[in-house]
Amino acid sequence: MSGSGTADGVSGPGFLAGQIERELIGAVGESNVSRDPADLQAQASDWSWVSKYLTYKDLTVPAADFAVRPETTEEVERIVQIASDYRIPVVPRGGGSGTQGGTFAPYGGIALDLGRMNRIIDIDEDSLVVTAEAGLEGPVLEEELNKKGLTLAHYPGSYHLGATLGGYVAARGSGVVSTKYGKAEDQVLQVEAVVPPGKTINTLRVPSHAAGPDLLQTLVGSEGTLGVITKLSMRLDPLPEARGFLSFSFPDIFAGIEAARLIMTNRLRPAVIRLYDEADSRKLQDWVGTPFTGTLMVIMCDGTQDLVDYETKAITTLAEKASGTSLGPDVGRTWWEGKYEPYAKGKLPAPPQMYGTFDTVARFSDLGRIYRAKKEAIETQFAAEGARYTAHFSHWFPWGGMIYDRFYVDNPPADPAEAIALHDRLWDVGVKASLDNGGALNEHHGVGLKLGRFMRPQYGHGFDLMRGIKDAWDPDGIMNPGKLGFGPPRGQRL
Incomplete structure (x- = not known):
């Protein structure tokens, strides 16, 4: 319905927008509903080049008609019910740290900001599981976990840019230590989600079972196109006792790939392996302070001291077998301490580039x-x-x-x-x-x-099956339309 309103909002097409606004206010309160253009632009913007470029050019990002900030799952249910009643889009938003235009609202509708849903519900220290709301930012959770000697070992580049638990899972995110601890899709155990026409579902309490197809992994990576993830249970790990650092230079990138292959296929599991080609190695020198050595690999192993000693020794043997030259632990430690520097203000690329x-x-x-x-x-x-x-x-x-x-x-x-x-x-x-x-x-x-236009070439006929799932879960196509290549809401054209 974007662009269909009138100035007075009392008659004509604008009356419908006013009706929807009043119902949304009834659901979440007047202070949590906005039609202010600045708010709508803020909700639509993300870290994609197109978003940054349009802002740089003083042009608008495709935005919703309403920005709504629920506080509870029940309020999300009511918002999705209203959207379903009027067949208008719902575009969920976490911290806005994505890079793929996932928060753009090309068909208008409701920008659903989960930022108020940010509570830690339970930390199960017996099972090492945390349950929290989807709008909780990673660093806030990590601070509380660390007090208990625990960690959600998920540290993405967007860690300090507003990334949330829901965003981690909705986009199948990776963190710095995913080589050992897994991606968000491996760490999530259970989700609660609101699906059209405003119903809450919970996946099973455990992710490993033989009770039919898995709803959990259907929602993981769905980017809001099937429903709104409102609550998650995630696997935790103990904070490591020790960390060990390695670094190597290689004659070329292909020798470095071979070293990583040997490490992983010998079933060693360092927390970090980062391999940089010459151009990125030069950037790393400028941003973090590591020495330029052409093709550079940095490695971090963690766990008990005995495990770290074993893995660092075994990895050194394999890296040298692949023509690597050891640069010692200090380069790896420098990288670890500066790992977020490439995301610091003034270092990320920005338009007009x-x-x-x-x-x-x-x-x-x-x-x-x-x-x-x-x-x-x-x-x-x-x-x-x-x-x-x-x-x-x-x-x-x-x-x-x-x-x-x-x-x-x-x-x-x-x-x-x-x-x-x-x-x-x-x-x-x-x-x-x-x-x-x-x-x-x-x-x-x-x-x-x-990247939606690439989904069919990648999946072939399998994409039609994905579309079938989308149509079954969201028959009106209101959930984050245009994303994942799923196209517009039902019956709507450009």
């Missing part, structure tokens, strides 16, 4: 080929635009790893339409190179609006 982060995930057998293909595609096909490609490898699995790779164009076109078109072409070329060489769309940033 153009940039985009792919974060491709693949098997070990495909990683080197993907890196080579994407670097060549970006720097060759967009040579006239001066495009650059850099990469590091951040998260590792027993079967492969992910490439946190990024393109830069320092002097994009001044015209916004031309600039956004160039941005999209760079994404087209980079994603095609990934998919053609065995990669998956991404590992932890999610899909949002930006």
Whole structure:
């Protein structure tokens, strides 16, 4: 209904908007409903390049008609009921730290801000499980857990940018130590969610069972397109007794990939393996203070002192087998202490510079080929635009790893339409190179609006099954429409 109102809000199409507003106020109170354009823009904005670029150009981000801030699951139920009654979109928002346009509201509707739902409900120290509301920010929870000698070992780059528990799970997020402790999808045990037309469901109390298909992992990664996650139970871990640091230089990125493969396939489990190509190694030197050594790998192992001693020794042997040269523990420790520096104010890329982060995930057998293909595609096909490609490898699995790779164009076109078109072409070329060489769309940033067009090429006929699930859960298509490639609300066109 975006753009359908009238100035007086008393007659014509504006009357309906006024009616909806009054019902929303009845649900959450007048102070928690806003139609102020500044509030709506704040709700729609995220950390995507397009969002930052539109703001830089004094242009508007696609925004909702109402910003609503519930405090309880019951209030979320009522909001979704109102949205279902009027068949208007609901766009959930956590901390707004996403990078894929997931908070954009191209079809208007309700921006549902979960920031007031930020309570810790229970810390089960016997089972090492925390239950909390979806709008709770990670650092706030971590401070309370650390007092008990515990941690939710999930430290994403967005950790200090407002990332919330619900956002962790809704986008299948990864943290710095995911190589050992898993992604958010591995740490979540149970969720409560409100689904259309305003019903609350709870997944089973445990994630491992033989009681049919799993509702939990259907909601994980759904980015608000199936319902609104309101409460979560997450696995905890004890704070480690000790940490050990390693660092190595390699002749090239491919030798570094081989070292990581040897570490993971020998079933060692360091908390961190970060491998930087020459361009990203140079940036790391500028931002964190590590020495430039060409291709750089930093490693952190944690746990008991005996475990750390065993793993660091075994990893050193394998890294040297892959032509690595030890740089000692200090480089790794410097990296750990400065790991959030690349996200500090003034260090993240910003418009007018153009940039985009792919974060491709693949098997070990495909990683080197993907890196080579994407670097060549970006720097060759967009040579006239001066495009650059850099990469590091951040998260590792027993079967492969992910490439946190990024393109830069320092002097994009001044015209916004031309600039956004160039941005999209760079994404087209980079994603095609990934998919053609065995990669998956991404590992932890999610899909949002930006990458929705790639879902069908990635999944083939499987995407039709996903659409079937979406249609069954959300027959009117009101839940975060336009995201994950699911298209507009039912019956609505551009």
